[in-house]
Every structure is written in structure tokens, then in C-alpha cells.
Amino acid sequence: MTKQRNIPISLPVTGEEEWQAIREPLMTGWLTSGPKVKEFESLFAERHKVKHAYAVTSATTALHLALVALDVGPGDEVIVPAFTWVSTANVVLYQGAKVVFVDIDPKTFNIDTKDLQKKISKNTKAIIPVHLFGLCAEMDAIKKVSGDIPLVEDGACAAGAEYKGMPAGGLGSIGCFSFHPRKSVTTGEGGMVTTNDDQLGEKLSMLRNHGASISEEQRHHGPKPYILPEFDIMGFNYRMTDLQGAVGVVQLKKLDQFIDARNEKALYYKEKLKEIDWIQLPECPQNSRHGWQSFVTLINEEKSPLKRNDLMEVLQAKGISTRPGTHAVHMLAYYKELLGHDAEDFAGAKLANDCSMAIPLHNRMVDEDFEYIIAALKNI
Structure with a gap:
């Protein structure tokens, strides 16, 4: 085990x-x-x-x-x-x-x-x-x-x-x-x-x-x-x-050393996780060099065995920290009151708010960390 x-x-x-x-x-x-x-x-x-x-x-x-x-x-x-x-x-x-x-x-x-x-x-x-x-x-x-x-x-x-x-x-x-x-x-x-x-x-x-x-x-x-x-x-x-x-x-x-190392591991994530059809992996157009501050996925809750929040709790129990990508600002209480937007007014932002999930990607991780995270996701 x-x-x-x-x-x-x-x-x-x-x-x-x-x-x-x-x-x-x-x-x-x-x-x-x-x-x-x-x-x-x-x-x-x-x-x-x-x-x-x-x-x-x-x-x-x-x-x-x-x-x-x-x-x-x-x-x-x-x-x-x-x-x-x-x-x-x-x-x-x-x-x-x-x-x-x-x-x-x-x-x-x-x-x-x-x-x-x-x-x-x-x-x-x-x-x-x-x-x-x-x-x-x-x-x-x-x-x-x-x-x-x-x-x-x-x-x-x-x-x-x-x-x-x-x-x-x-x-x-x-x-x-x-x-x-x-x-x-x-x-x-x-x-x-x-x-x-x-x-x-x-x-x-x-x-x-x-x-x-x-x-x-x-x-x-x-x-x-x-x-x-x-x-x-x-x-x-x-x-x-x-x-x-x-x-x-x-x-x-x-x-540049940090970004190159993150890019290598981001590509490794994408290769190993591509078979999981309920995870949308982050894109990087050929005309760009991604800075990889975070590796943010999007969970397809219609296909996923768990809702995004439940999935994050399961991973947390396994010692894997995750976070939502960030938040949809128009859905925050202050801005909702100030501007009166409905959550659905910005469908892409709402989807990202509810279903984005960042998984660990930083320069103090070792190979065993990546293998552990990949295995945990595949075993959900």
C-alpha cells in the first residue's frame, strides 16, 4: 500500500x-x-x-x-x-x-x-x-x-x-x-x-x-x-x-529554470491524466509560453463520479491540497449587491467558479509527489 x-x-x-x-x-x-x-x-x-x-x-x-x-x-x-x-x-x-x-x-x-x-x-x-x-x-x-x-x-x-x-x-x-x-x-x-x-x-x-x-x-x-x-x-x-x-x-x-521545470511536469500531468474523461486539462496554445503559476483543471460534473467539492475533500484526506482556480467576482456578495448581476450572467465565469480545481504544481515537488497525485485521481 x-x-x-x-x-x-x-x-x-x-x-x-x-x-x-x-x-x-x-x-x-x-x-x-x-x-x-x-x-x-x-x-x-x-x-x-x-x-x-x-x-x-x-x-x-x-x-x-x-x-x-x-x-x-x-x-x-x-x-x-x-x-x-x-x-x-x-x-x-x-x-x-x-x-x-x-x-x-x-x-x-x-x-x-x-x-x-x-x-x-x-x-x-x-x-x-x-x-x-x-x-x-x-x-x-x-x-x-x-x-x-x-x-x-x-x-x-x-x-x-x-x-x-x-x-x-x-x-x-x-x-x-x-x-x-x-x-x-x-x-x-x-x-x-x-x-x-x-x-x-x-x-x-x-x-x-x-x-x-x-x-x-x-x-x-x-x-x-x-x-x-x-x-x-x-x-x-x-x-x-x-x-x-x-x-x-x-x-x-x-x-526560467523554475518555469522550464514546471512546464515539464505540466506536460507530464497532461500525458498521464488525458485518459480521465471528466477532467478538462489546461491548454497552452503553440504561440505562448505558459508561466504555470498553477495547474488548473475543470471538472465535468456530469461525467465525474463526484462533485468538484466532494472530489477536493477526498483528495485532501489523501494529503493532496487542491484549490478552486479563483472566484467569479460577480458572484461575490459585495459585487452582487453593488452591480446586481445574476450568477448566470457570465456562464463561463460561473462554470470556472463552480468546477475549476488546481492541483499541486510547484518547484519543491518530487517525482513521487506527481505519481501519487496521478494515482489518486485515477483511483477516484
Whole structure:
């Protein structure tokens, strides 16, 4: 009898290198945003082929800064996929704008461009395509129907992901990333906002630092200690610390190694699980490089011997952690009351909400973990 294993849904890969990396800021005393954050930003911009990258406190604050930089405000509409993490919608409300939900394609969990076309209006100020679970949205199709409307990439799950050979982060007007521990690379908490637009870049840099015209590092290392920054705009304190930046530098150098390993195991899952007709496996178009933040399946409850939730309980009892992919935001109590949508208004999002199931895929898993999970699913 196979011995029961304990396999978490996700675990970050951190160790001696990350431990040693934080020694320098701790010893120098430069703990706030400084040289390590600057190095992390430079490496991230180079890897993602963008002109500007600014480290912030989370993907949520990156998204918020993006909408502020685009002057989104009351009377504006921002289109958001109905199936995403709640912060994608919340940042629209922070700006007093209206959230307009669009359905998703359950095969990819990304924006349904046919529904998107129906939702664009004269008040649409921005669209937030989400590269959910690490798969880039179909950006060419989105651009075709959106015209000149700014696109804010929610790439929270998509560091290192690519669409037609171009990395996420430079596919729209602004890109936003997360370094939460469930992501491929982590700084604990943290995020990055990217752009190829010089004017937006300057604005984003100021906005994340109270609206200051110069950075803390420039101010403290400059020859004129009496100079304080000018504040021409109102900003926020969304700066990343150098402790996080130091960890980020180490983690980012492992990004492609991590993604390659996840891709290998994702292909292995797909090969071994393809005979189970009640599990829809995640797709990856040939024109994309999947970031594989998560391996999210869709359970066909008409064919499955168990409902999705019952299935998750059985797997949990076997030591296999699973999670719903994410949630349908229009079905959450706050948004249901605010906008009055019925669950069925976005059929793809509702299906994904009720039937998606992420199974473990991370870089601390060993071969025996994958074999154990595959066997458990086949034995349901």
C-alpha cells in the first residue's frame, strides 16, 4: 500500500542564497527602497523586454497605480474579466470608476473577446486583460476589438510568460506582476509595474513614492542634503523594501529554470491524466509560453463520479491540497449587491467558479509527489 504523502498546493523555493542576499541591506542599514530594489527592477525590465519596471508592494498596488497613471476616475468604465482575483475589480472602485465585467473562455480561463466586443462603450477608459494562472490572454484579438483603449495587463501570475515570443508586461500599455509566495518567484509580498511609455513610466515612478520628483536613494546619496523632493502630484507609499529587492534579485535569476521545470511536469500531468474523461486539462496554445503559476483543471460534473467539492475533500484526506482556480467576482456578495448581476450572467465565469480545481504544481515537488497525485485521481 502506498504511504500517504502530504503535498501542499504551492511552496516557494527559498534557501541559503536568499538568506545570504538579505545580509547586505541588513548590514548596511539600507532597508527601505534603495540599490537592491533598483537592481531588481533593472533585471526584471531586461528579462521582460520593457523600458521601465518599478517595484511596488503588491500586484494590487501595481494595478491601482496603473489606473491612476491612466487618469481613470468617476464616470469612466473599466472592463474586467468576471473570473479573476477580486483585486482586479477592486482597483477600479478605488478610482471611483465603474467595473464592467466580461465573460471568460473556460478553455483558457482568459477573456472571451466576443463578449469583450459587446461590453466596450464610449465610457470605456481601460481594459484589464488577466493572464490567468500564467497563460497570456489573446492580446492580438483583444487589441483588434479594443482599438486605442489602454490595456492594463494583470500579469500577477505571469512573470516569465510569453505571447508570440514577447514577454508579458510589454504587451499592453502597462503590465502588473505579483511576487506573492504562490507565484513562480517571490519576495514574500511585492509587485512590479512595467511600461514602454516614457511619460507613463515617469508618472508611475512618482506615484509609488508619494508623488516625489526624486527617489529616496537619489535624495540621500546626492551632494545637497538640504534638498527635499518636489511634489507636483499626489501619490502613494507603495515602495518595495531593499530586503525584498535583495530576495527578488536572487529569485529572478531562477525564474526560467523554475518555469522550464514546471512546464515539464505540466506536460507530464497532461500525458498521464488525458485518459480521465471528466477532467478538462489546461491548454497552452503553440504561440505562448505558459508561466504555470498553477495547474488548473475543470471538472465535468456530469461525467465525474463526484462533485468538484466532494472530489477536493477526498483528495485532501489523501494529503493532496487542491484549490478552486479563483472566484467569479460577480458572484461575490459585495459585487452582487453593488452591480446586481445574476450568477448566470457570465456562464463561463460561473462554470470556472463552480468546477475549476488546481492541483499541486510547484518547484519543491518530487517525482513521487506527481505519481501519487496521478494515482489518486485515477483511483477516484
